[in-house]
Amino acid sequence: MTGLVPLAFSRLLLNFNIRRYMSLLFGLLLFGGLSLGGCATLPPADDLEAVAEFERLNDPVEPLNRGIHKFNDIMDKALLKPLAITYKFIIPAPLRRLVTNVLRNLGEPLTLVNDILQGKGKRAGTTLGRFVTNTTIGIGGSFDVATDMGMERHTEDFGQTLGVWGLEEGPFIVLPLLGPSNIRDGVGQIGNFYMDPVSIAISKANVKGLSLGRIAARAIDARYRNLETLRELENSSIDIYATMRSAYRQNRRKEVRNGAPLTTEEDFDIFDNFEDFDDE
Numbered sequence: 719m720t721g722l723v724p725l726a727f728s729r730l731l732l733n734f735n736i737r738r739y740m741s742l743l744f745g746l747l748l749f750g751g752l753s754l755g756g757c758a759t760l761p762p763a764d765d766l767e768a769v770a771e772f773e774r775l776n777d778p779v780e781p782l783n784r785g786i787h788k789f790n791d792i793m794d795k796a797l798l799k800p801l802a803i804t805y806k807f808i809i810p811a812p813l814r815r816l817v818t819n820v821l822r823n824l825g826e827p828l829t830l831v832n833d834i835l836q837g838k839g840k841r842a843g844t845t846l847g848r849f850v851t852n853t854t855i856g857i858g859g860s861f862d863v864a865t866d867m868g869m870e871r872h873t874e875d876f877g878q879t880l881g882v883w884g885l886e887e888g889p890f891i892v893l894p895l896l897g898p899s900n901i902r903d904g905v906g907q908i909g910n911f912y913m914d915p916v917s918i919a920i921s922k923a924n925v926k927g928l929s930l931g932r933i934a935a936r937a938i939d940a941r942y943r944n945l946e947t948l949r950e951l952e953n954s955s956i957d958i959y960a961t962m963r964s965a966y967r968q969n970r971r972k973e974v975r976n977g978a979p980l981t982t983e984e985d986f987d988i989f990d991n992f993e994d995f996d997d998e
Contacts, residue, residue, distance in 0.1 A: 776889050777963065783892040787959050790897055794941075802941035816860045818943070821936050823852045823859025825873065827915035832874035836882045838976070844869050872976075876913065877906025881974035890963055898966035 777783060806814070826849035833842035848864040848871060856863045865871060880902050881887065888901030896907060911917055920929045955961040 778889050779891070783890065783963075784959055786892040786894055787962075790892065790895060793895065798937060798941050799945075801938050802945060805938050806942045806945065814939075814942070817935070818939055819852070819856070819862050820859045821932075821939055822862070822871065823849065823856070824916050824932070826852075828910060828913070829872065829874045831913055831915065832876060832879045835876075835879045836874065841872065841874075841976075845872070873973075875906055876909030877903035877970070878974050880906055880909075881970070882976075887967070887970065890967065898962055900967075900970075903970060 809817075826845055830842055830845040830849065833839075833845050848869045851864040851867065851869065852859045852862060855861075862871070885902050887903065890898070890900050891904060893899050893904060893907070899907070916932075917929065920932070951961065952958055
């Protein structure tokens with residue numbers, strides 16, 4: 719039975735339509751946002767402790783989220799993790815580094831778009847400088863020479879942009895295959911796909927499988943770089959779902975702040991140990 723999982727998942731990939739999935743995701747988020755609004759019952763405003771706990775968890779469909787989390791975990795153990803281990807074993811470290819650099823460079827245009835949408839002129843200039851420098855001098859992004867020149871890398875996505883614009887994150891949700899999220903970041907995922915200049919260019923090129931290949935490469939690359947961190951997290955967590963939920967929310971709030979100091983209750987950030995978890 720276990721052997722059927724990777725086979726079924728492989729067939730799913732062969733027939734995977736990204737635009738159809740994004741359209742379905744948008745419908746689910748729209749329906750879910752309306753439904754979750756009714757499911758989440760706010761505690762009395764004068765009960766400060768209950769309000770704080772509600773805001774910390776804000777997980778009104780936890781049983782469903784846990785089910786999707788379990789499904790994602792099965793897919794990870796059946797396919798993504800073995801692929802990441804094999805990739806790390808077979809591909810030499812210098813070549814893996816080159817792949818990571820190229821994938822990160824392809825992510826710079828989306829970061830640039832969101833820098834501009836957030837009104838961050840200086841950060842936008844740095845992102846543009848990085849992309850031009852690494853694409854030319856760095857040979858298509860194979861080498862990150864921009865960092866050596868003082869242009870530090872940062873990432874932005876449309877979920878962060880919505881947060882900067884003041885949109886609340888909403889209830890915690892777990893998306894099939896995509897993992898931990900919330901209503902705002904789920905909408906952001908859709909925005910990322912449709913506003914990413916690289917995705918648009920790939921779509922216009924009409925090269926079959928190229929878009930899916932990029933997604934698969936990013937997933938495998940990010941997974942292999944976090945093999946040990948995720949293993950340690952799984953071994954040390956009594957409830958991995960609760961740990962990931964807490965870590966995701968804290969990490970996203972920090973990303974929306976763009977490096978602003980943490981508040982007292984946000985002192986703990988488990989994703990500090992992850993290498994570019996946002997790339998996965």
